[in-house]
Amino acid sequence: MNACWIILQRDVRLASRRPSDALMPVVFFVVTASLFPLGVGPEPATLRQIAPGIVWVCALLSSMLSLNTLYAGDYSDGSLEQMLTSNTHPVAVAGAKAVSHWLLSGLPLILASPVLGLLFDLPPSQIALLVASLALGTPTLSLLGSLGAALTLGLRNAALLILLIVLPLSIPVLIFGAGAVASYAVGLPSDGHFYLLGALLLLSALGAPVATAAALRISV
Amino acid sequence: MNYAPRFFTFAAPLRFYRLAGAVSPWLYGVAALFALAGLYMGFMVAPVDATQGNSYRIIFIHVPAAWMSMVIYLAMAGWAAVGWALNARMASMLARALAPTGAAYTFLALWTGAFWGKPTWGAWWVWDARLTSELILLFLYLGFMALVEAIDDTRRADQAGALLAVVGAVNVPVIYFSVRWWNTLHQGASISMTAAPKMASTMLTAMLLMTIACWAYAFAVVFVRARAIVLEREAEAEWVRALPEFKEKGMP
Numbered sequence: 001m002n003a004c005w006i007i008l009q010r011d012v013r014l015a016s017r018r019p020s021d022a023l024m025p026v027v028f029f030v031v032t033a034s035l036f037p038l039g040v041g042p043e044p045a046t047l048r049q050i051a052p053g054i055v056w057v058c059a060l061l062s063s064m065l066s067l068n069t070l071y072a073g074d075y076s077d078g079s080l081e082q083m084l085t086s087n088t089h090p091v092a093v094a095g096a097k098a099v100s101h102w103l104l105s106g107l108p109l110i111l112a113s114p115v116l117g118l119l120f121d122l123p124p125s126q127i128a129l130l131v132a133s134l135a136l137g138t139p140t141l142s143l144l145g146s147l148g149a150a151l152t153l154g155l156r157n158a159a160l161l162i163l164l165i166v167l168p169l170s171i172p173v174l175i176f177g178a179g180a181v182a183s184y185a186v187g188l189p190s191d192g193h194f195y196l197l198g199a200l201l202l203l204s205a206l207g208a209p210v211a212t213a214a215a216l217r218i219s220v
Numbered sequence: 221m222n223y224a225p226r227f228f229t230f231a232a233p234l235r236f237y238r239l240a241g242a243v244s245p246w247l248y249g250v251a252a253l254f255a256l257a258g259l260y261m262g263f264m265v266a267p268v269d270a271t272q273g274n275s276y277r278i279i280f281i282h283v284p285a286a287w288m289s290m291v292i293y294l295a296m297a298g299w300a301a302v303g304w305a306l307n308a309r310m311a312s313m314l315a316r317a318l319a320p321t322g323a324a325y326t327f328l329a330l331w332t333g334a335f336w337g338k339p340t341w342g343a344w345w346v347w348d349a350r351l352t353s354e355l356i357l358l359f360l361y362l363g364f365m366a367l368v369e370a371i372d373d374t375r376r377a378d379q380a381g382a383l384l385a386v387v388g389a390v391n392v393p394v395i396y397f398s399v400r401w402w403n404t405l406h407q408g409a410s411i412s413m414t415a416a417p418k419m420a421s422t423m424l425t426a427m428l429l430m431t432i433a434c435w436a437y438a439f440a441v442v443f444v445r446a447r448a449i450v451l452e453r454e455a456e457a458e459w460v461r462a463l464p465e466f467k468e469k470g471m472p
């Protein structure tokens with residue numbers, strides 16, 4: 001547990017020393033989401049309808065974008081090898097890295113999403129739901145994504161490969177995350193979506209670190 | 221009598237290479253024969269469908285291709301897992317040989333589905349749960365192939381591919397149900413493929429013949445590809461260098 005805490009602290013400290021790198025995903029998130037009105041047209045009714053989907057897709061892409069740096073630095077300077085040969089169980093290392101990815105890329109997205117909700121003219125209740133669905137869904141993305149990052153460690157096209165590998169696996173999260181807001185908007189209950197998002201989070205929290213640890217053993 | 225070694229006889233690349241080389245021409249023959257018989261049944265014998273006319277006849281390739289796409293994914297994940305867990309090289313090679321065929325069948329199922337959808341539904345594509353999950357299956361195949369191709373070290377490539385294939389196989393039901401619920405929630409295409417009229421027995425026969433043809437073709441082409449992979453990986457081995465096909469061409 002102690003080692004996990006140290007890994008977390010270290011990643012946060014490393015990110016704080018390079019704030020421009022750490023802010024890249026959230027800037028990407030806001031910029032891509034604001035491209036959609038320019039492409040689709042400024043009709044407020046249309047934008048309101050597609051806003052949850054846009055915000056979710058952009059969140060998904062931006063959290064994938066920051067994945068290839070999750071293990072790459074530690075891998076190239078050898079500290080990943082040290083972590084894996086230390087007393088800490090590889091599953092704990094994988095879990096801690098997934099949490100640190102979520103802290104550094106998922107949490108900023110959640111904090112930025114209300115602003116995007118305002119840009120798309122969503123009512124406050126839907127913005128709140130959007131934030132809640134992102135809060136429940138983005139940890140799953142980080143967990144699944146860290147598996148992709150571990151599998152593609154040190155490869156030439158790691159960034160693109162991660163997208164190709166992880167995006168199909170993260171489709172359920174996208175469906176239930178965006179669906180929660182969309183179903184609320186048409187007057188349907190959205191509890192079911194949240195339960196399923198929670199179930200996906202539990203499943204991936206149990207399975208993904210184990211798989212990621214196995215992938216790290218393969219790759220390192 | 222000790223039967224244990226027999227079980228692993230064809231795990232040796234040399235024996236597999238010989239067996240696959242001997243069997244694959246026959247499998248091609250079986251595939252061609254059954255395809256001819258199936259196409260004859262499908263086009264000449266099976267009656268015209270009451271509601272869809274002649275356009276339904278694409279079912280004879282569409283449904284077997286869709287079946288193969290799913291079966292091959294499971295086979296691929298299974299062999300990859302065996303190769304990873306037991307460190308069996310031949311199983312890993314077989315998994316890699318299966319992937320392009322599986323992807324090809326998935327693509328074929330999607331494409332013939334589009335051809336079938338245009339006359340019957342009036343659209344090349346609808347975001348129906350089955351179509352969408354088949355499309356995602358294609359993405360899973362592409363991800364697997366891209367990952368194993370990107371890794372130069374064969375051992376790492378096999379193991380990473382195995383892990384990804386197994387994770388994908390575990391995810392397939394989750395993806396399928398999420399897409400189904402997503403579809404019903406959106407009240408999208410109000411088309412039900414499950415409510416199709418009962419099939420005439422000749423139609424079923426034609427489809428079964430085509431299914432056998434697809435299986436045989438898949439086996440044949442996977443064996444040929446696996447043989448190529450064996451040659452590639454075992455190029456330094458004594459027995460490969462002693463092969464007549466190597467000596468004739470004067471390989472380095």
